Amino acid sequence: MSAASRRSTPWILWPFVAVWDLIAWIVQLVGRLLAIVLGVILMILGVVLSITVIGACLGVPVAVLGFVLVMRGLF
Numbered sequence: 001m002s003a004a005s006r007r008s009t010p011w012i013l014w015p016f017v018a019v020w021d022l023i024a025w026i027v028q029l030v031g032r033l034l035a036i037v038l039g040v041i042l043m044i045l046g047v048v049l050s051i052t053v054i055g056a057c058l059g060v061p062v063a064v065l066g067f068v069l070v071m072r073g074l075f
Helices: 012-052 056-074
Strands: none
Touching: 012 056
């Protein structure tokens, strides 16, 4: 959404818009951090499962899913 197509906010409502934008930014940041932490945990779990021969068929996809979550959280 570009600035030209965005609706203008009346000046009286600007503080509410600013607080809403701040809350949205905080939620987005927490979501990214949670994705990174969960991805690292899944990668560790996948590597531990892959150490055993039987668990390798489950460990590799779990590790890949963890890696994808970390990449999504970073970029």
